[in-house]
Amino acid sequence: MDSFYFTNIAPQMENFNRAMREGLCCLLLDGPTQECDEAFGVTSEQTTRPSCTGAHPDNGFMPDAQFPHPITGQLFPSPVPPGTGWPGDEADASTPVAHTSDEVASLAGSAPHLAELDARITVCRACPRLVTWREEVANKKRASFAAQPYWGRPGAGFGDPDARVLVVGLAPAANGANRTGRMFTGDRSGDWLYAAFNRAGYAGQASSEHAGDGLELTDLRIIASVRCAPPDNKPTTEERRTCAPWLDRDLQFAEPNLYSILALGSIGWDSTLAAARRLGWDVPRPKPKFGHGAVALLQNETRQVKLVGSYHVSQQNTFTGRLTEQMLDAAIGLLAP
C-alpha cells in the first residue's frame, strides 16, 4: 500500500472526503474502478488518479480530516501531500520517490541542487517502519495538537543554503518536526537550540513554533542523520544506513563554503564522521571520540573543517542539567570560522 499522495487535490478533495467516509478507499486497493473514478470526480481526460493507503475510518486512520495550518490558515490533511502549499515544501507530485535504499542512493547522488535534494528527501519512503510510524503519529496526533495538521513526512534541511556552519542532529521529533515540517521546530529541543543560535547571531528570532513563522538562519543550516521521526528516537542501524546518502549529498552541497559542523549527540557525531569518510575527506584515526565540546579536524579538498560535539538538546539532557545554556553557548562558540 502506498501513501495517499495524489494530484489535482484541491478540486477533488470534497469527493475524496466523501469516498473515504463511504469506504470507497477500500476499492482502490484493487485498482481504480469506475465507481472510484466517479467518487473522486476523475474525468476521462485525466490520466492521474488519487491513490490511498487502504486506510479507512474503521481502522482509525482518517485522512479526510483537514485542519488549518497555525500560521497560514490553509487546510491540510495529515500527512501533508507534497506541493499543496505547506510553507517551505520544495516537493510536488512530480518529485521522484525513493522506495528502497538503492533508490535513496541514486536519487540523492543525482539531485542537481539543494532545493531538489530537499524535495526528494521529503517524499522518501525507503524505510517501511519509519514511514508507518511517522504517518501513524501524524494521523493520531498528540491531544494538545489535535486541531493542527501534521506534516508526517521526512524533514528537509533548514537554513542558509550558503552556510559556513552545518548542524547535524539525530532525527525529527514525532510531535516536533514531524508535525511542523521544519527541523527542531515546535518542541522544547527547538526552543533551546534556536534561543542559543539567536544569542550567537545565527537565528533571526529566539523561538521556532511553525514553518512559515518568519524564522531565518544566517550562515547556518540544520540537517539530520535520519530524516524520519523514529519510535523512541531510536533509528535502527539499517535505517541510519539507508538514510545516509541524503546526509552525504547535503554535506557535498555544503562543502564549498563549509568551515565547521556542530554534531548534536553521538549519533550526529558518528554519522558526520562516516559521511566525511565516504566523501573522501581525511578523518583522524582512531575515530575521534564524542563528547561535549570535543573537537575533531577533518580535511576536505580545500580546507580544514572543524567538527564540534555537543550533548543533544533533548529534554533528557536539558531537564536534568546535563546540558546547560552556558555549555551549549560554549560549544556554539567553537564554530566560528
Ligand code: SF4
Ligand atoms: S529515514 Fe531517511 S531513508 Fe528512511 S524513509 Fe525516512 S528519509 Fe527515507
